[in-house]
Amino acid sequence: MMKENFCAMLVLVAILFVGAVQFCSGGNTSFSCIEREREALLKLKLCFNDSSHMLSSWKGNDCCEWRGVGCDKSSSHVVSLQLRGSISDDQHKLYLIDNNVQEVVSSLLKLRYLEHLDLSGNDFNCSLIPPFFGLMKQLRHLNLSNMHFRGRIPSELGNLTRLRVLDLSNGALEVDDHIQWISHLSSLQQLDMSRVSLSNASSNLFQVLGMLPSLSWISLSNCHLNNSHLLFGSHPLNFTFFRNVQHFDLSLNSFQGPIPIFLRNITSLTFINLSRNEFGLMVDWLGDLKRLRYLDLSWNAFVGSIPSSLGTISTLRELYLSGNKLNETIPMWIGKLLAIRKLILYSNQLRGSVPNSIGQLSELEMIDFSKNLLSGSIPNTIGQLSKLEIMDLSENQLSGSIPNSMSGSHKLSHLNLSYNNLSGPIPIGNQLQTLKDPTIYVGNPQLCGAPLMKKCLDDVLPPTTT
Numbered sequence: 309m310m311k312e313n314f315c316a317m318l319v320l321v322a323i324l325f326v327g328a329v330q331f332c333s334g335g336n337t338s339f340s341c342i343e344r345e346r347e348a349l350l351k352l353k354l355c356f357n358d359s360s361h362m363l364s365s366w367k368g369n370d371c372c373e374w375r376g377v378g379c380d381k382s383s384s385h386v387v388s389l390q391l392r393g394s395i396s397d398d399q400h401k402l403y404l405i406d407n408n409v410q411e412v413v414s415s416l417l418k419l420r421y422l423e424h425l426d427l428s429g430n431d432f433n434c435s436l437i438p439p440f441f442g443l444m445k446q447l448r449h450l451n452l453s454n455m456h457f458r459g460r461i462p463s464e465l466g467n468l469t470r471l472r473v474l475d476l477s478n479g480a481l482e483v484d485d486h487i488q489w490i491s492h493l494s495s496l497q498q499l500d501m502s503r504v505s506l507s508n509a510s511s512n513l514f515q516v517l518g519m520l521p522s523l524s525w526i527s528l529s530n531c532h533l534n535n536s537h538l539l540f541g542s543h544p545l546n547f548t549f550f551r552n553v554q555h556f557d558l559s560l561n562s563f564q565g566p567i568p569i570f571l572r573n574i575t576s577l578t579f580i581n582l583s584r585n586e587f588g589l590m591v592d593w594l595g596d597l598k599r600l601r602y603l604d605l606s607w608n609a610f611v612g613s614i615p616s617s618l619g620t621i622s623t624l625r626e627l628y629l630s631g632n633k634l635n636e637t638i639p640m641w642i643g644k645l646l647a648i649r650k651l652i653l654y655s656n657q658l659r660g661s662v663p664n665s666i667g668q669l670s671e672l673e674m675i676d677f678s679k680n681l682l683s684g685s686i687p688n689t690i691g692q693l694s695k696l697e698i699m700d701l702s703e704n705q706l707s708g709s710i711p712n713s714m715s716g717s718h719k720l721s722h723l724n725l726s727y728n729n730l731s732g733p734i735p736i737g738n739q740l741q742t743l744k745d746p747t748i749y750v751g752n753p754q755l756c757g758a759p760l761m762k763k764c765l766d767d768v769l770p771p772t773t774t
């Protein structure tokens with residue numbers, strides 16, 4: 309009898325304890341969602357075909373616990389919605405139903421404290437960006453990239469004056485000649501308009517963007533821009549703006565001629581991408597950009613030599629000059645780029661030999677000099693590059709033997725020396741032993757030894773014994 313009572317009591321205590329724990333933990337959170345905002349989110353959910361189940365957790369009382377929903381800890385208001393769809397996988401995105409983008413925005417407008425909105429990668433089925441987006445004045449971060457929006461970007465977005473980050477990239481969007489609205493985004497730090505068609509933007513586009521005081525990151529890649537956008541009246545833009553910009557991407561446009569002079573005075577720049585334009589004239593002031601780390605000038609129409617002013621940018625980490633018509637030698641001063649990690653010079657007409665000074669670049673991880681006219685032998689100093697992972701010297705006219713020192717490049721995982729005039733035995737030992745693909749040596753009829761089938765003379769004749 310006593311025993312049974314005791315057991316019952318234990319059970320009771322256990323139930324109370326579990327209940328108390330549940331009350332304390334669950335209790336606090338289950339009331340933290342604001343009902344009006346929960347209803348707005350449920351309305352939003354109805355706008356989408358959620359066959360991917362991204363919103364399957366959107367049920368129950370506490371919307372702050374739903375996937376992608378972020379609430380402020382003290383006020384419980386919904387402050388962030390991160391509903392990123394997958395760009396590459398059609399199964400992992402939300403599909404707008406009935407092109408009802410108005411309903412999406414009217415639901416979002418009920419989230420009056422929303423600061424961070426990321427709907428990128430979902431499929432809005434070629435709808436227009438509705439002007440009401442401009443009513444979400446409290447937004448600081450807006451990502452509408454890769455959403456299959458189309459048409460004109462509404463100037464009402466200029467009302468989002470608190471925005472720090474705006475990503476409108478990769479839609480079928482365009483901007484007309486009234487672009488003054490962008491100048492109202494005075495808090496903007498990061499702007500991605502890649503693949504937005506700016507061909508009809510008026511010629512003061514760069515002035516408008518360049519006046520944004522906090523802008524530090526800008527991409528205008530693939531925007532149908534050309535030299536007409538670099539004019540101020542009839543003369544080139546030559547005054548200082550974009551004062552604090554660090555990252556500037558102008559790749560995949562139709563610019564021609566010299567590298568735009570306005571970049572010269574933006575000394576804050578750390579990243580410039582001018583790849584895939586038709587720039588043809590190197591300038592000697594690039595060395596003025598003393599903080600530059602990444603410089604991509606690949607796939608343009610540059611001829612002649614690599615400008616020596618680049619040798620003074622001691623911060624440079626990655627240099628891309630591939631796909632031009634550079635036809636001089638690789639300069640000796642290349643050995644001064646002591647911070648360089650990637651040196652990409654393939655598909656030019658560079659001649660002469662690979663300078664010895666390359667051995668000084670102790671941070672170098674990747675060399676691609678393939679598809680040039682380089683001759684002479686591979687310098688011994690290459691073996692000093694202890695961080696080298698990738699080296700492609702294929703399709704040149706290099707001769708002589710592969711230096712034995714190369715077996716000391718412990719990190720080398722990709723090597724290609726094919727289609728040169730190299731001769732003699734492939735060095736044995738250490739890292740080179742792991743590179744077993746014979747195609748990295750083909751096209752050098754006088755090379756011998758593993759992994760090639762051709763045996764070296766030394767292998768065939770037994771060593772003479774004394």
Ligand SMILES: *[C@@H]1O[C@H](CO)[C@@H](O)[C@H](O)[C@H]1NC(C)=O
Nearest residue numbers: 331332333336337340381382
């Ligand atoms: C309940 O939430 C408030 C606000 O976030 C927090 O300060 C408090 O510590 C929580 N209490 C419990 C028991 O978790």
Ligand SMILES: *[C@@H]1O[C@H](CO)[C@@H](O)[C@H](O)[C@H]1NC(C)=O
Nearest residue numbers: 356357358359360398403405
């Ligand atoms: C939702 O999308 C899936 C797959 O794309 C499709 O099979 C289904 O018919 C759609 N449902 C509705 C209600 O549109």
Ligand SMILES: *[C@@H]1O[C@H](CO)[C@@H](O)[C@H](O)[C@H]1NC(C)=O
Nearest residue numbers: 357403404405406407433434
């Ligand atoms: C997408 O838009 C087209 C054309 O407006 C329409 O016919 C189609 O039903 C829409 N698809 C969805 C899922 O709403």
Ligand SMILES: *[C@@H]1O[C@H](CO)[C@@H](O)[C@H](O)[C@H]1NC(C)=O
Nearest residue numbers: 392428429451453473475498
């Ligand atoms: C916007 O989202 C895409 C992924 O959908 C991401 O790659 C991109 O970095 C985001 N943009 C910003 C500015 O965070």
Ligand SMILES: *[C@@H]1O[C@H](CO)[C@@H](O)[C@H](O)[C@H]1NC(C)=O
Nearest residue numbers: 442462463464465466467489
């Ligand atoms: C929002 O922007 C539009 C167009 O730029 C403008 O006409 C309107 O007055 C703005 N609304 C508010 C509330 O600022």
Ligand SMILES: *[C@@H]1O[C@H](CO)[C@@H](O)[C@H](O)[C@H]1NC(C)=O
Nearest residue numbers: 507508532533534535536562
């Ligand atoms: C530059 O683009 C504009 C707008 O697309 C076009 O009218 C103009 O002819 C182009 N200019 C050049 C030099 O290609």
Ligand SMILES: *[C@@H]1O[C@H](CO)[C@@H](O)[C@H](O)[C@H]1NC(C)=O
Nearest residue numbers: 481482483484505506507508
């Ligand atoms: C540019 O403007 C012309 C003339 O108004 C128009 O026909 C064309 O569709 C516009 N293109 C873009 C990409 O905005």
Ligand SMILES: *[C@@H]1O[C@H](CO)[C@@H](O)[C@H](O)[C@H]1NC(C)=O
Nearest residue numbers: 540542543544545546547548
């Ligand atoms: C910009 O160029 C124009 C015309 O070439 C010239 O008159 C003006 O002085 C230049 N401004 C600066 C700041 O160099």
Ligand SMILES: *[C@@H]1O[C@H](CO)[C@@H](O)[C@H](O)[C@H]1NC(C)=O
Nearest residue numbers: 546547548549572573574596
């Ligand atoms: C831009 O830099 C050049 C060279 O340093 C200098 O002569 C010129 O005055 C600068 N222009 C402005 C507008 O700061």
Ligand SMILES: *[C@@H]1O[C@H](CO)[C@@H](O)[C@H](O)[C@H]1NC(C)=O
Nearest residue numbers: 529559560581583584602604
């Ligand atoms: C520069 O832009 C091109 C084209 O958009 C891109 O493929 C390349 O990766 C970019 N370079 C760097 C260093 O980011």
Ligand SMILES: *[C@@H]1O[C@H](CO)[C@@H](O)[C@H](O)[C@H]1NC(C)=O
Nearest residue numbers: 611612633634635636637659
């Ligand atoms: C490089 O090409 C330019 C233009 O075709 C030519 O004038 C120059 O002589 C060439 N330089 C060398 C070293 O062949």
Ligand SMILES: *[C@@H]1O[C@H](CO)[C@@H](O)[C@H](O)[C@H]1NC(C)=O
Nearest residue numbers: 678702703724726745747748
């Ligand atoms: C080596 O370079 C040659 C010629 O550029 C190329 O055809 C081959 O695929 C490359 N091999 C490897 C393993 O990268």
